[in-house]
Amino acid sequence: MTSPxxxxxPAAAGAALPAAGTTPSDxxxxxxxxxxxxxxxxxxxxxxxxxxxxxxxxVFFVLALFAPVISRLYGKDPYTTYGLDRPGLLNEFSYxxxxxxGIDGEFWFGLEPQLGRDVLTQLLYGIRTSLLxxxxxxxxxxxxxxxxxxxAGYLGGRTDYFLGRFIDLLLAFPAQLSxxxxxxxxxxLFVSPEKETPTALRVITLILVMxxxxxxxxxxxxxxxxLSLREREFIEAAKVTGASPWRIIRKELLPNLWTPIxxxxxxxxxxxxxxxxxxSFLGVGIVEPTPDWGRMFATGARHxxxxxxxxxxxxxxxxxxxxxxxxxxDSVRDAFDPKTKR
Numbered sequence: 153m154t155s156p157x158x159x160x161x162p163a164a165a166g167a168a169l170p171a172a173g174t175t176p177s178d179x180x181x182x183x184x185x186x187x188x189x190x191x192x193x194x195x196x197x198x199x200x201x202x203x204x205x206x207x208x209x210x211v212f213f214v215l216a217l218f219a220p221v222i223s224r225l226y227g228k229d230p231y232t233t234y235g236l237d238r239p240g241l242l243n244e245f246s247y248x249x250x251x252x253x254g255i256d257g258e259f260w261f262g263l264e265p266q267l268g269r270d271v272l273t274q275l276l277y278g279i280r281t282s283l284l285x286x287x288x289x290x291x292x293x294x295x296x297x298x299x300x301x302x303x304a305g306y307l308g309g310r311t312d313y314f315l316g317r318f319i320d321l322l323l324a325f326p327a328q329l330s331x332x333x334x335x336x337x338x339x340x341l342f343v344s345p346e347k348e349t350p351t352a353l354r355v356i357t358l359i360l361v362m363x364x365x366x367x368x369x370x371x372x373x374x375x376x377x378x379l380s381l382r383e384r385e386f387i388e389a390a391k392v393t394g395a396s397p398w399r400i401i402r403k404e405l406l407p408n409l410w411t412p413i414x415x416x417x418x419x420x421x422x423x424x425x426x427x428x429x430x431x432s433f434l435g436v437g438i439v440e441p442t443p444d445w446g447r448m449f450a451t452g453a454r455h456x457x458x459x460x461x462x463x464x465x466x467x468x469x470x471x472x473x474x475x476x477x478x479x480x481x482d483s484v485r486d487a488f489d490p491k492t493k494r
Contacts, residue, residue, distance in 0.1 A: 235268010
């Protein structure tokens with residue numbers, strides 16, 4: 153009676169070895185590792201909506217970044233009053249003479265009513281201003297939300313209590329109304345009401361006010377995530393091995409928080425773009441002569457009955473940007489966590 157061959161026998165081991173004369177190049181390539189980041193990237197690339205949205209968002213940032221270059225190649229700038237300097241471009245009511253807001257081969261998006269500035273360069277520089285402010289606010293809010301949320305969730309106890317109550321207090325302020333109310337107050341702290349507020353101060357003030365009232369949602373979300381993670385086995389194991397709190401947060405907690413951080417970031421930035429545009433529309437944000445997305449809406453609202461074309465381009469651009477960024481946020485969320493995909 154023959155006994156069955158064992159897996160550890162020399163015959164079995166020899167069967168697994170490459171044949172004599174086989175070179176390393178003849179062997180099959182090793183299996184490619186699938187890290188969570190690589191899996192997320194593969195899922196994202198399969199989402200056509202997310203990829204298209206990412207390209208659209210990238211185009212907006214490229215246009216904002218290279219606005220001076222495009223303006224130089226185009227041969228116009230957002231400050232020159234072409235309609236006032238050159239007769240025949242505006243009529244006696246200071247509206248473009250040519251139809252559709254003065255669109256032609258020279259002024260591709262037409263002319264601004266009253267002042268006769270070029271709409272295309274106004275829009276490019278306006279997008280540049282709004283994205284600069286919104287991106288700075290988003291970065292500051294994400295950093296603050298991570299620091300406060302992780303600290304409150306990991307330390308717990310009195311630290312969590314006091315930070316939680318502070319977050320609740322700030323969340324009690326209605327965001328848009330608070331922006332409108334506090335922005336002029338901050339202006340007055342540095343410049344007297346009789347003097348013109350410098351543009352740089354206006355930009356810094358907008359960033360500070362929106363940052364101060366914009367980080368709490370992410371902080372509360374991360375606090376809840378950390379409260380559930382800190383009781384997990386891998387955190388307890390890291391504590392037993394003597395790892396410091398900073399190492400536990402950096403090596404164990406933060407890698408598990410990138411999903412809500414990235415998703416919230418992609419949702420916060422378009423919200424801050426619209427908030428900044430709203431402040432400029434109401435006259436407490438960026439003012440003349442600095443180009444701004446919201447200020448273009450304010451100008452269009454004054455002249456839409458006689459020249460609706462001027463409102464068309466900034467309005468369509470804003471809708472496309474916000475929709476694309478929101479779709480991108482949904483795609484990033486689905487790529488990180490397929491179970492949330494609807």
